[in-house]
């Protein structure tokens with residue numbers, strides 16, 4: 518099959534390399550140093566999915582006039598509309614998968630790609646772009662796509678590269694992933710890994726509080742959570758209702774599932790590269806949903822502001838400073 522991948526960073530790079538390894542014909546759209554590196558030396562995957570170098574065709578945009586079986590977008594959320602618009606010609610009549618955290622993957626994409634079937638994707642694996650064209654998978658995991666069911670040929674196609682399952686309720690799965698992504702803000706604010714964040718008592722308290730607040734906002738918005746990465750709707754109700762100390766078992770479990778390799782999260786990766794972060798689409802999405810539902814989300818609001826502060830200043834906060842600012 519012929520697959521186009523736009524955005525060849527941590528997640529898009531993993532998918533492009535694994536699809537190439539499975540024997541599919543891959544074209545990628547990349548820019549700057551990443552385009553140069555892939556064109557000259559290929560796309561190098563290391564880590565939990567094994568070692569492999571792919572040599573896909575690469576250009577600034579996917580050539581149109583080519584019949585793709587699937588086009589995958591894997592940019593950060595704030596770059597998605599520009600990438601969709603620039604590659605719209607290649608997507609006409611083609612199924613499009615947008616792999617993105619937050620709630621917005623396919624919201625609004627229909628206006629830019631009116632003639633494409635749109636699917637959203639949630640990556641359960643964790644990865645880092647170690648250099649342009651070099652991807653390290655730090656924790657293995659599957660891909661969840663929807664709204665669809667497991668009989669979908671796109672699920673089969675992706676499943677040849679990485680374990681893939683379908684969700685009929687993409688929004689419910691996105692909200693569950695939004696709970697998991699509560700682990701992103703604190704590493705971006707402190708420079709610590711997710712595992713170090715959860716091991717620190719002050720940061721674990723803040724993380725637990727932001728998770729519980731997120732569950733409360735979802736309830737106010739009438740959202741039910743999907744089964745996802747060990748989470749479920751009943752479990753999250755319990756986590757919201759039990760004493761905070763007991764609820765801290767959830768972040769501990771989430772960190773354990775990430776394994777031993779330090780996971781810095783995709784938000785801290787942006788900070789380290791001096792780039793704007795996706796935080797408005799993560800904790801910021803919780804704040805926006807809270808406002809729509811007429812409730813407050815002060816912890817998510819504060820975390821969003823602190824991430825923006827670190828984006829601006831480049832100075833990380835200590836766990837004690839964070840604890841002081843997020844009560």
Ligand SMILES: NC(=O)C1=CN([C@@H]2O[C@H](COP(=O)(O)OP(=O)(O)OC[C@H]3O[C@@H](n4cnc5c(N)ncnc54)[C@H](OP(=O)(O)O)[C@@H]3O)[C@@H](O)[C@H]2O)C=CC1
Pocket residue numbers: 523524525526527528529546547548549551577591592593594596599600603616617618619639640641642643644645646782783795
């Ligand atoms: N990293 C992870 O472990 C996980 C990430 N996610 C989610 O996956 C999504 C992708 O994140 P991630 O892979 O980490 O991000 P990265 O920043 O590693 O990769 C994004 C890539 O998109 C490229 N890009 C942006 N705009 C365009 C464009 N117009 N044309 C071509 N390429 C473009 C960027 O290029 P450039 O370098 O030139 O800016 C970059 O290579 C996010 O929503 C993230 O939250 C989900 C689960 C885990």
Ligand SMILES: CC(C)(CO)C(=O)C(=O)O
Pocket residue numbers: 618642643644697698700701780781782783784
């Ligand atoms: C869950 C986590 C933290 C995995 O790395 C992620 O989704 C991200 O980095 O954006």
